[in-house]
Amino acid sequence: MAHVLVVGAGIGGLASAARLAHAGHQVTLIEQRDQLGGRVGQLERDGFRFDTGPTLLMMLDPLEKLFRDLHRRLEDYLQPVLLTPSYRVFYADGTRFDSSPCIASMVREIAQKMSPDEVPGYLRLMADLSAMLHEVVPAFVRRNYRSVADLLGAKQISLLLKHHLLANLYRRIARYARDPRLRMLFTFQTMYLGLSPLEAPWVYAILTYMESGEGVWFPRGGMYQLVRALETVVREEGVQIRTGERVEEVLIDAGRAKGVCLASGEKVNGDLVVLNVDVPTAYNKLLPPTKQARRRWRNSCSALVLCIGYERRLPTLLHHNVHFSGDFERNLQEIFVHQVIPEEPSFYTCLSARTEPSDAPEGCENLYVLIPVPNRSGEDVSVHKEEVIDKVFSRLEREAGLRREGVRFVESLAPAEWEAMGLWQGAAFGLSHHFFQSTCFRPSNRAPFDGVYFVGASTVPGNGIPMVLISAELLQQRIEQEVVAPRGKG
Ligand SMILES: Cc1cc2nc3c(=O)[nH]c(=O)nc-3n(C[C@H](O)[C@H](O)[C@H](O)COP(=O)(O)OP(=O)(O)OC[C@H]3O[C@@H](n4cnc5c(N)ncnc54)[C@H](O)[C@@H]3O)c2cc1C
Structure with missing residues (x-):
């Protein structure tokens, strides 16, 4: 079996490290940050806890399959709760609509x-x-x-x-x-x-x-419990985890992977390198020049995420809420076509303490707001951040009775922070999913160097936790076909 270096401990890196170790490979997982999980992050401050990236767990099947394939039971590691209603929608005309998987x-x-x-x-x-x-x-x-x-x-x-x-x-x-x-x-x-x-x-x-149809789930303890569950499995499978170590370069010799070089200068040898790094970033920064690096990638939009410690209650909001702009189509054109900060943004709010009371102190709310905004190739949201926050607060004053004096703190994640995590152009959702970047046109999980592979949101099949978990299944199949089976025959 091979010594596999998995670069990046997002959901894709964790799931593939677990799968490959379970299949008998020796696996080392190298993550640049101190926290595992990548975009599935969490923030704790003054008794408030926030999931800073994904907040909706959908399509449980790939997660259940991962645990089945690893000969484990999901419920021994994670307790997903089905939310009914899934979320409340606030329309600009004043309509409130509760969306539910219950027909x-x-x-x-x-x-x-x-x-x-x-x-x-x-x-x-x-x-x-x-x-x-x-x-x-x-x-x-x-x-x-x-x-x-x-x-x-x-x-x-x-x-x-x-x-x-x-x-x-x-x-x-x-x-x-x-x-x-x-x-x-x-x-x-x-x-x-x-x-x-x-x-x-x-x-x-x-x-x-x-x-x-299938509903929105929330793991007891928060979305970050998903990372904790995967970390437990990865450790049980004997994976070596190295955090706070950035990979600077994938070492290639005669067209074949031989390891990686860390920012510290240390060289780590391996037979296979699995990159959980955003694909355009990997081609442009970690791998030798190829035609893929010169490809004109189209990226998704980005997100301004606010984590707000709020010292009162917001009783009209549910766990998940969607607040539609009065002119939804214009809002979409602004983000995706003109790439400017929306005049009247649509946004999403989450109060996980509704389901997990320990996420906020008594009588308080952990208010998470996600506002879709252009990625870094468009207008810079950080210049307009206060203006955007003001618009969101004005709308929440009308729809949820928010009072600004109740805001204890606002922490934010803007496109620059997503870029620092390795996402090309700070596109929070990675490569776009238009036709020529989907299915067979999406970057393959195999790089044009022997022994170099990809896993995660920017390779097949795409973005979102369920798809990223499927990408780890596809990676394992690919490695079995290309590496394990030929060696068996030899
Ligand atoms: C704000 C936001 C909200 C979202 N909401 C949802 C949701 O509700 N539901 C859902 O299913 N999905 C959601 N998503 C999408 C979901 O988060 C992603 O699809 C998924 O987490 C991506 O996982 P990944 O494995 O591809 O990699 P990532 O999470 O991007 O992880 C990549 C890892 O690689 C590390 N890395 C990068 N470069 C290097 C290097 N050179 N050396 C070492 N390590 C490196 C990074 O630090 C990171 O930890 C959301 C995303 C965002 C940003």
């Missing part, structure tokens, strides 16, 4: 808040998306592509036509929902990938189903 609650809410005429469309949408999800994931998502030909197989073509996978998401949703508020509700999920619903293909409606 009965949704039917009631749609009939009362929108119109009874919209109910059949919702039911058709869930049925169509359920069928689509279950066919699309094995055919397009859970697979390693060798070439474009893999996308053009008879099965793939028939699914493309059957489910209209490449139709425009925002236009097609009109077949199911007439009310523009419902169209926003059923399409905004592509923003989890940093992709505009206006330009996303219909296939990304599977995100809507993951959320509205």
Whole structure:
């Protein structure tokens, strides 16, 4: 078996280190920061605890599969709780809508808040998306592509036509929902990938189903418990973990990986190098020059995240809340096309203490706000940060009774912080998911050097915790095919 160096301890790095060690490889995991988890981070201050990146756990299947493959039971390491309702939506016209995976609650809410005429469309949408999800994931998502030909197989073509996978998401949703508020509700999920619903293909409606059909989960103790669970498994599997050590270069000899060089100058030898580093960053900063480094990558948008210690209660907010801009389409154009700071931003709020009371002191709220903003190739949000915070606070004054004197502190993460974590152009959600950066067109998990591989959000299949966990499955398959099987034959 090989000595594998995994560079980066995001979810992709942790899951692949666990898988490869379980398969018998000797694994060393090298992380530049002191905290494991990458974008799945946490902040503790003055008795408040915040998850600083992901807050919604969806599609549990890849997580359950990881633990099954490692001969463990997920429930021994993590206790996910299903949230009902999933979240509350605040529309600019004053409508409050509670979105739920429970069909009965949704039917009631749609009939009362929108119109009874919209109910059949919702039911058709869930049925169509359920069928689509279950066919699309094995055919397009859970697979390693060798070439474009893999996308053009008879099965793939028939699914493309059957489910209209490449139709425009925002236009097609009109077949199911007439009310523009419902169209926003059923399409905004592509923003989890940093992709505009206006330009996303219909296939990304599977995100809507993951959320509205399968529901939103929250691990007891917070999202960071996911990192703790994976760290426990990784240590049980005997992986050596080195934190606070930045890899400066992947060492290549005669086209083959032979190790990495750390910022300290130390050289660490290994047979295989798995990079959990954002792919454009890896090609431009860690690997010898290749044509991939010169490729004009399209990146996702970024995010301004605020972690606010608030000394009162915000009773109208639930655990998760979405606050839509009064002009949603303009808001999307500003972020994705004009790349400017939105005039009237849509944003998301999270109060995890609703489910985990120890996340905030008694009578207080741990208010997390995520505002989608351009990445660093567009207007710089840090220059306008106070203005943006002011707009968010004004809206929360109206919708949640926020009083500014209750704000004890505001900590923020802007695109510059995401860039420091290794994300190209500070794009919080990594490489964009438009057609030519998806499926076989997305960077492969195999670099053009023997023994160098990728895992994580910017390789196949894509961004988000479930996809990143699948990327670790695909990486393991790739290494088994290319490294383990040929050696066995030899
Ligand atoms: C604000 C925000 C909210 C999100 N919300 C959700 C959500 O609710 N649900 C969801 O499913 N997903 C969400 N996501 C997406 C999710 O966080 C990511 O898809 C996932 O965490 C990415 O994991 P990864 O393994 O690709 O790598 P990352 O998390 O990017 O980790 C990469 C690691 O590599 C390390 N590294 C980089 N360069 C080096 C180097 N040279 N040497 C050593 N180490 C290095 C970094 O420090 C980092 O720890 C969100 C993302 C953000 C930013």
